[in-house]
Amino acid sequence: MPPRPRAALPCLTAAALLALALVPAPAAAEPTATWDAPLALTPPMGWNNWAHYMCDIDEAKVVANADALVSTGLAAKGYDTVTVDDCWMLKERDAEGNLVTDTVKFPHGMAWLGEYLHAKGLKFGIYEDAGSLTCERYPGSGSPEGGGPDHYARDARLFASWKVDYVKMDGCNLWVPPGKTKEQAYRDAYNSVARALRDSGRPMVLSASAPAYFQQGEWGGSDWHKVLDWVGETGQLWREGRDIKVYAPNAPATSRWSSVLGNYGYNRWLGRYAGPGNWNDPDFLIAGAPGLTDAESRSQVGLWAMMAAPFILSSDVSALTPGGLAALGNTRLIGLDQDPLGRQGAVVSSNATFEVLARPLANGDRAVAVLNRSGSPRDVSVPLADVGLPPACVADAEDLWTGRRTEVVDALTGRLGAHDTAVWRLTPRGCAEAVPTGQINGLGAKCADGASTSGVGSVVLGTCTAGADQRWTLGGGGRLKLAGECLTARAGGLVELADCAPGRQAGQSWSHRRDGTLVEETGGQCLTAPAAPATPDAPAERLRLTACGDHQVDQAWSLPV
Structure with a gap:
């Protein structure tokens, strides 16, 4: 079964809040407007139930956590969107095809819940799935297996009628039509979701889970990189990898630290996709919840802030440890996360x-x-x-x-x-402007290394050591410099370190494109990582230039900022 991301929550901008007051809520029947104003210009913040409660969710728990966001002061600091995840509905739609709230769990219904949250100064988020069934096999919005009408527009209008502000759209059980690849099917589905939300007449932030269904290890495969390249066309944030480890009530002391590091691991290389209105989401904050020490809680908050990641809690807010609550509520760290430049570290x-x-x-x-x-x-x-x-x-x-x-x-x-x-x-x-400095990472999260292990001036891909021979700077003229020398293209496709020529020079000017490729501007070829050595003691192969492919994982690079 594919990974089951349980992602995010938003914080609308001042412009969006003003627009909410100006745009009337549409009737559930036909859309009345198209929303084009930008949303989520800073990383969304809030709360979601999944990593703590999973399907054991009901109105009382949602209300209690919403109240705790307010009473702890977290809501006033930006954690203001409360999202109900999977399992909130009945297993069947009604006779008209509408989703039906499980009124045993939510006796007052979803419109009432939205009103309650809005009265508290909070926003309302809800979960659905772009496939035919949610991950827990409740009705999804997508076409049934084998084909047929989808429910994207109908569900978007229903959510708008409930005054939903944020939609988390998962990607389980998505039908792939004959003649299309899985990647193409997901792109079509999420574009349809985005269109339906825009046409609903109400601004709703979209958290798209598409990339998580293509992740293959920390560096990912070709299709994962393709999805990451287009998902920002559909949503304001996206879950790109595996879920954070959920709370185990029968073993509450079980460490969740390795899960935090794992999600940090796959997210740290993807900064080229982040910016105002588009955010990489490595999943929920569990700081202050069982399974993390106070130090580990600080680390998650600090690392997520450095990555401009959404700050979405998934815990029992009333039971957060004092240390975790202090980390989550630290206004300096929140300010870092919400920095308006929106550059990921x-x-x-x-x-x-x-x-x-x-x-x-x-x-x-x-x-x-x-x-x-x-x-x-x-x-x-x-x-x-x-x-x-x-x-x-x-x-x-x-x-x-x-x-x-x-x-x-x-x-x-x-x-x-x-x-x-x-x-x-x-x-x-009184200093000159900072120069982007740090590692150049490639295939397998390894480092471009200028140690002369394969000949004078050679550059190889090796294990990251934090050594000076892996510390690059991005200079003027598209130059990539190491220890005062420039990465230079040579005849035969080899690259090496050589004296830097002034200005933009053939063989020394590089462009880092959105898909992660490093293109040598003169020849138009891409820097390519070598295959892994056949044996551990085999000499490392040098980096080379080859023809640029379609989201090849050996041609994707993460650069300093």
Whole structure:
């Protein structure tokens, strides 16, 4: 069975909120307007039941968690959309083809629930599926197996009549018509969903789960990359991979940390798709819930904020640990996540112990985070030059967990607990603009490495070590530089490090495209990762240029920002 993403929740912008007041709710019969204003210009925030309650959901639990969002102050800080996930409906539609609320679970119905949430100053989100059945085999919106009419428009009008603000659209049980690939079928289905929501007359944020049904490991396959390339045409956010580990009430102490790291792992390379109105969603925040320590809770909040990921809780809000609640409610971290520039952070360096990320911010500041993957406290030191600040730069550094400010000349330093993440906001003083600096990652999340293991100037793809021979900068003229030399295309398709020529020069100018390809501008060919060595002791093959393919995984690259 495909993975079952249980994703996200939104936060409408001020413009969208104003429009909500101006656009009347349509009748359930025919759409009255088409909504074209941008939605979710910052990452959505809120709550969803799935990772804590799964199908054990009802009106009382939703109301209790909504009330807790308000009473804890989280709602006022932006966690304002409450989404009901799968299992809220009956197993059959009514005689007219409409979805039917399970009134044993939701005795007042969904329109009432929407009114209740709106009266609390919250927004209302609901779950459906683009296939014929939801993942728990309730009625989906898509065509039945074998073909037939779908219910996209009907369901969108019904949701609009309930004053829904956000739709999480899953992707189980989606029929693939003869003559179409699975990827084409999903694209058609989610475009139909998006069109139906636009035509409903009510602005509703769409969380699209399509990519999660194509994920194959951390780096993914060709179809996964294809779906990631188009899913932003349909929704404002998308679940691109496996679910976060759900709460186990019979074993509440079961660790969920590896699940957090796994979801962080596949999301960290996808920053090229993120920006205002389009967000990569690595699934729910479970900080403060059973299965994470306080340090691990801080790490999830910090890493999600660095990745501009949706902040969607899935927990019993009234039972959050004090440490988890403090992390989730930290307004400095929320401000980082919601930075209006909308650039997702990228990996500066990584190895088995530490991971360093950098993220450019709207006012010219630069956020830096350090994850301690190890099970022991560690001393950390991150030179400012390693995160893109020029030599002799002085920066004011704010520790976003404590608010403490210090002046930094050489390096960010500190001691970091096991599984904890430090996050700073750097404000440079009198410095030149920061230069994107960090790893170039390719196939299998490995690093482009300039160590001369295969000849002078050669560049190979190797295990990430956080070494200086893997720290690239993006220079003017489309140049990719390592230790003062430029990545250069040579005859025969080889690439190597060579002296940098001034300006845009043939063989030294590269374009990073939305699909992840690195294209050498003169010849129009793509940087291509070599296949894995046949044996562990085999010498690494050099990177080469080959003809650009269709979302080839060996031609997708993640670059510094």
